[in-house]
Amino acid sequence: MPASTEQAVRVAVLADSDTRWKWGALTARRLVAAEPTGFVLRGRATPTARQLAETGVSTTPPREVTGAEFLREVRDAALRGEGYDVVVLALVGGTVRAVLQGLSELALERRPVIVTGYVGVVYEKLADGLLLRHGADVVLANSRHDAERFRAVYEGVGADASAVVEAALPFLGGAPYTPEAGRDTLVFAAQPSVPATRAERVYLLRRLIGHARQHPGREVLLKLRSKPGEHTTHLEELPYQRLVRDLAAPPNFRLVYGHMGEVLDRTDLLVTVSSTAALEALHRRVPTAVLTDLGVREVLGNHHFVGSGLLTSFERLDAGVRPEPDAEWLDRQGVAAGGDAYASAFDAARERVADLLAGPALPPVSPYYTADTAPGYLPGILARHRLDVDAPEARPGGLRRLVREAARGAYRHGVQRVAPAIRRLGEL
Incomplete structure (x- = not known):
């Protein structure tokens, strides 16, 4: 039977990291009026209890499962008459494609609406990541800019682009920036994989510490996403915590953890290479700077901010120069758009999910990557995930x-x- 307004909609979120769990849980709540059931994939980047709690999105931690166990849960729930109506896949592209295959092979009488998307700025593997996600009923784009790029990729290879729906990052919010007398705080939002080399990371640390020395009245905070030994969306081979031990830092420089929104509550200038935290800060009108010190390079992701007015260097920041964001660029990125734009950002996606739930049983999953279109690529993707729900280990x-x-x-x-x-x- 189709899901109705009288019947509670059941939603499952499958994530593979703490940041994607945050995105998935918040996205699910934006799409349907129901509390999602959470699952995190067991793997090399499985988040710890501390990381999951620090996302602040749920008091009930998600259950740790393998991909096969998740599919078995979806199948068994359907057999009990308690099937999931919506499944949000907050995963990397290859894992999305494998789970799409697994859901298809369950051959449910009425399969769930499948939703996926990206946790932040899409600055690499655009075509491959999108094509691996093709086959979901809804592929969320975080901005008008992304929606146009996503449709162009699908249409360019002859794939159906109707699943692309413009929305926004679900975790934007918080009080607008208000300067506070006596407070002067610069926050550097670190990323686990950008930059990647020791030399570049040490360079950033030296510049941050040098900035703190030049401005003794300013608090300079290095905001980190994980503690040593923990992993997040990307594995971190050279933790800043280890590198900073060899550098003499002044007392107004220190490391901080915690929820990004809470850190932004006391931030007067957000500095980063290309972190999604820049979009969170811009949405709240927090002054924001994107560094060019290591170049404007695709591998760094800061090329995404070309045209934003935010690109600058430590030399300029040390001299007190603050970049001014470009209003048109902000609007295309879906941040700081003003009025009720953000409040209604998920209306189209919510309507699409509601229509799919109210309609007849959905057709079989129809992804772009198949044995016909990618016979030398797809088998390797599927083999790496081993999603046989009837295997002995499952x-x-x-x-x-x-x-x-x-x-x-x-x-x-x-x-x-x-x-x-x-x-x-x-x-x-």
């Missing part, structure tokens, strides 16, 4: 499943707890 109580879980648990404990401790002892 069954409750299966010996292989227990052994694999124990091995994964030991590996994660070694990576997240033992290895950092050994590194710290080696540095004493």
